[in-house]
Amino acid sequence: MTVPITLLGLLEREPSHGYDLKRDYDAFFGRGKPLPFGQVYATLGRLARDGKVAAGEPEPGAGPERKRYVITEQGVTEVAAWLAEPVEPEPHLQTVLFAKVVLALMTDRPAETYLDTQRAAHLQRMREFTELKRTGNTVDALLADHGLFHLEADLRWIDVTAARLDALAKAVRS
Amino acid sequence: MSAGQEDALVQARGIHLSFGQTPALRGADIAVRAGEILAVMGPSGSGKSTLLHCLAGILVPEAGEIHFAGRRLDTLSEGERSTLRRDRFGFVFQFGQLVPELTAEENVALPLLLKGVRRGEAVARAGEWFERLELDGLHKRRSGELSGGQAQRVALGRALVARPEVLFADEPTGSLDSLTGERVMELLSTAAREHGTTVVLVTHEPRVAAYADREVIVRDGKVTSLSHDRVVV
Ligand SMILES: Nc1ncnc2c1ncn2[C@@H]1O[C@H](COP(=O)(O)OP(=O)(O)O)[C@@H](O)[C@H]1O
Ligand SMILES: [Mg+2]
Numbered sequence: 001m002t003v004p005i006t007l008l009g010l011l012e013r014e015p016s017h018g019y020d021l022k023r024d025y026d027a028f029f030g031r032g033k034p035l036p037f038g039q040v041y042a043t044l045g046r047l048a049r050d051g052k053v054a055a056g057e058p059e060p061g062a063g064p065e066r067k068r069y070v071i072t073e074q075g076v077t078e079v080a081a082w083l084a085e086p087v088e089p090e091p092h093l094q095t096v097l098f099a100k101v102v103l104a105l106m107t108d109r110p111a112e113t114y115l116d117t118q119r120a121a122h123l124q125r126m127r128e129f130t131e132l133k134r135t136g137n138t139v140d141a142l143l144a145d146h147g148l149f150h151l152e153a154d155l156r157w158i159d160v161t162a163a164r165l166d167a168l169a170k171a172v173r174s
Numbered sequence: 175m176s177a178g179q180e181d182a183l184v185q186a187r188g189i190h191l192s193f194g195q196t197p198a199l200r201g202a203d204i205a206v207r208a209g210e211i212l213a214v215m216g217p218s219g220s221g222k223s224t225l226l227h228c229l230a231g232i233l234v235p236e237a238g239e240i241h242f243a244g245r246r247l248d249t250l251s252e253g254e255r256s257t258l259r260r261d262r263f264g265f266v267f268q269f270g271q272l273v274p275e276l277t278a279e280e281n282v283a284l285p286l287l288l289k290g291v292r293r294g295e296a297v298a299r300a301g302e303w304f305e306r307l308e309l310d311g312l313h314k315r316r317s318g319e320l321s322g323g324q325a326q327r328v329a330l331g332r333a334l335v336a337r338p339e340v341l342f343a344d345e346p347t348g349s350l351d352s353l354t355g356e357r358v359m360e361l362l363s364t365a366a367r368e369h370g371t372t373v374v375l376v377t378h379e380p381r382v383a384a385y386a387d388r389e390v391i392v393r394d395g396k397v398t399s400l401s402h403d404r405v406v407v
Contacts, residue, residue, distance in 0.1 A: 116391070116398065126384035134360065148381060155380045163217070 189238030200395035213386035231255035264338035272317035303331035323354035
């Protein structure tokens with residue numbers, strides 16, 4: 001999750017204090033990893049410098065944080081463009097795991113065992129997501145589903161690779 | 175590493191079974207702990223269903239041993255195994271396999287009727303499952319008047335109504351779309367955990383297996399106990 005664009009998106013709803021942005025960020029996007037206040041204010045500072053937000057006057061009886069931030073026209077344009085852009089599909093696991101499998105085969109190590117270990121780790125994670133779906137709210141459930149579908153796709157790849165290890169071994173050892 | 179002998183409720187050791195020239199099981203070992211939901215995964219044709227049928231006393235292996243609750247199961251007579259299945263096991267298969275002539279309620283009541291429970295009581299006990307399986311108002315429908323997901327939930331009620339010690343489920347969501355399948359798994363796992371029912375769940379779908387406590391993989395008629403046992407311990 002990219003913090004600046006997310007804060008900008010949250011700001012598009014209504015002018016907000018840094019505190020409100022942090023609270024909503026943590027609730028919806030933090031996933032148990034709260035955003036430090038320092039990062040919130042540093043990010044807002046950079047967004048202001050770049051003309052994407054404007055800081056209001058400090059409100060009476062408060063420190064420097066008691067400022068309200070407003071999104072600018074340029075900020076809104078940026079949010080819109082970001083929302084419309086598809087996310088880069090990440091073949092991340094495949095790349096790493098593929099490298100492991102190939103190296104394992106090249107060096108006569110037990111590639112199938114590595115795949116089994118990966119499969120077990122994936123299924124364990126899927127159990128956690130399934131549990132989250134059962135016990136969590138709608139937001140949790142949707143995020144869990146996203147995770148489940150991705151892990152499932154990885155597992156299909158693991159199965160196909162496991163089934164073709166002999167052929168792959170021939171290819172990488174020749 | 176694998177389940178200890180003491181806490182295994184169902185266990186197979188070195189079982190072999192062939193269909194003509196086709197070896198389906200080739201030295202399969204498995205131990206199912208009391209109260210756990212165990213997913214049996216693996217590619218199509220690897221021997222999952224055959225293994226389930228052996229564990230449940232439907233098929234008898236040519237070699238090896240099956241134990242249930244500390245007793246040898248594979249040496250029992252067909253009649254004894256049939257009684258054991260009726261009294262202590264429940265079954266769900268991919269296609270509900272409801273009796274088409276009976277209403278949904280009668281289908282659920284069937285195991286009780288076969289056990290000799292009076293009709294009125296059997297139907298009343300069956301009726302209790304309709305609410306919890308989200309089948310309200312469908313008591314009088316016949317299988318042809320139920321959707322796939324509804325029929326599968328009726329089958330689940332039938333499998334659980336007599337409070338079996340072990341539920342054998344073979345691809346119970348295999349004929350359902352994924353959302354409907356998940357609902358069935360949700361209901362199945364919740365009911366099983368509530369009653370302490372041991373579940374042997376055959377599935378090739380990871381999302382279904384994710385409702386289990388752990389998984390094993392069947393490949394070429396042998397069982398691989400998955401490595402997360404190794405990783406965790
Ligand atoms: N009744 C049967 N007659 C002949 N062959 C069978 C029969 N049942 C299963 N087999 C064969 O035994 C092997 C294992 O089948 P099965 O246990 O149904 O696998 P799975 O459930 O994992 O798909 C397969 O090769 C299958 O074709
Ligand atoms: Mg099968």
